[in-house]
Amino acid sequence: MKAIKKNYGWIIVAILALLxxxxxxxxxxxxxxxxxxxxxxxxxxxxxxxxxxxxxxISGEFAIRWMTAVLTLTPVFILFGVMNLFVRQAMGIATAVWSFLHFIIFIWAEGFLETFTQINYVAGFVAILILIPLFFTSNRKSMKYLKSNWKKLQRYAYAAIFLSLLHVAILNKTWLIYAIVVGVGFIIRIPFIKNKLIERRKKLKS
Structure with a gap:
């Protein structure tokens, strides 16, 4: 029971990702x-x-949904002071798994060389390459080993989401809502706005 209670976030993310x-x-x-x-x-x-x-x-939609969800966690922390780093890791793994699955389906159906025939395919492929090291370092051992470099590495997720949004935008899919959510998240991260929001949150709690 203690293990379940400690890792309930991982369990919830795993269930939602696998359904x-x-x-x-x-x-x-x-x-x-x-x-x-x-x-x-x-x-x-x-x-x-x-x-x-x-x-x-299905595979593409869930890949971009999980990626967007991961990038909303920092704005949520700024606004509400709620953060679970290991849940974030679980969501990052879900993002990578769905992205890899999407790419594997594409390769299986179209062939690897088709990846380089269109700009949107290339953008998606580069996003996959970025996600590979992020996926394999989304664990506690990597955090301890890489230390401050771990956070620097994880920042490449921003490039992955940009390329993913470019990928779906060119394909004329329902991408605007994800772009808006990510865009608002980046606005909240601006130091001046971030500090003001954190200061206001602390005042409301006191």
Whole structure:
């Protein structure tokens, strides 16, 4: 019970991150009769989308949602004084997992070389490259080993979100809400505004 209580944030994030996977799993047919083969089940899309288009949509949407959520944690701390660093790490891992899944689906369907045929694909690919070291250092051992450099490394997440927003904007997807949320978050981070908000929060608590 103590372990559950201590890691409840991780558990909640893990459940929320894994639930959409159940939808994705149902879009595949696994054949073990002659080794192992994986194929898409047609007709699993919605709103006129093919199954493949639906896979792109679900994996990409959840990748950008988790990434946006991670970047809202600092503004939430500034406004309300609430922060759980290890929950943030869990959300960062969820971001990376969904982003990797999105990229793997793309490579599986289109091939790796297709990555370099359009600007939006290249932007998404560079974002993936940035997320790789962030993913593998999202743990307590890395924090202790890298010390102050850990925070410097994690700041590259800002570049990843910018490239991800560019990626979805060029594809004409529903990206504006994420851009607004991230933009407001960066405004709150401006030192003058940040200090004023923290000062006001402390006054309200006293």
């Amino acid at each position: 959409p996977m159940l939808v994705i799993i149902n879009m595949f047919n696994v054949d073990l009769s002659n080794g192992f083969s994986l194929s898409l089940i047609e007709g699993k899309g919605a709103d006129g989308k093919t199954t493949l288009e639906m896979l792109y949509h």
